[in-house]
Amino acid sequence: MITISLNNETKEIVANILLSDALVQWGFGETKIAVAINGEFVPRSTYNLRTILADDQIDIVTPIGGG
């Protein structure tokens, strides 16, 4: 298991898991989202290429109203 930060909450997750699989596990499978890891944008086309590493800081955002 490794420890990561997901939207500023500490989480444990199995090592060597792909971002695409982690997103499904966390319940984001069907949601309209965008992802950044360690402050860098991660394009959707690379979700199944990116392995989550220990101490990664992951931000997942969804649309909201805004001014």
Add this chain to the structure above:
Amino acid sequence: MTRTAPEKNFTLYGETFTSRFLLGTALYTSPQIMRDAIVQSRSEIVTLGLRRQNPADRAGDAIWQFIQQSGCRLLPNTAGCKSVKEAVTLAEMSREIFATDWIKLEVIGDDYNLQPDPFGLVEASDILIKKGFKVLPYCTDDLILCKRLVDVGCEVLMPWGAPIGTGQGLLNRYNLNTLRERIKDIPMIIDAGLGAPSQAAEAMEMGFDGILLNTAVAKALNPPLMAEAFADAIDAGRKAYNAGLMQKRQTASPSTPTIGQPFWHQQ
């Protein structure tokens, strides 16, 4: 004569709109109220944002559905970003999720008045334009900042009327008039700080090209009616600008002819 038909010459990054009113989609008491306000505003562009959300929390779904159903062009923002890096990353996330390269760029420099960071704004605009974004920067009314934003490729400017959410109206008419006088060929939208339709009308009378606001509508007792009031004021202000305002003068001048005035007799 017939009523003047609405103009269709409000062009931003090559897209032409009839409405000069851009409406925000936050702070409404319900998604339905937001939807009705968008309809009554006659807006063709709405702003929206991105935030962290627990996947179990579907509260934002209705807002997003109504925004999509509105058919309006989407203008995502980078609200809350305090650094160039944050703003650039959030813009890239917005481009993917909303499938648009338009971005209302906010780089906030101070928490107290949410004043844009002019240095970060220019740097982030430069980076994003080079990445293919169409940047609509939320900026102050500083002339030199606005010129620098144009220099790096911004084709629209969005100077504040007053700090976000204050409803103070046009706080610095001298700066705003100077901006309009010195930058004639770039569309300028007054973004933020307006609280009343009369203030929006005044900005349009000054020659600004459009109005972007959120709080003044969302926090009204009747947001859809206030949205309509702003839309009417913006139309009125634009017509007044096109019609040409009279010159102000210090001394009174009678409007009714003085020749033939009754009860007047040569002494």
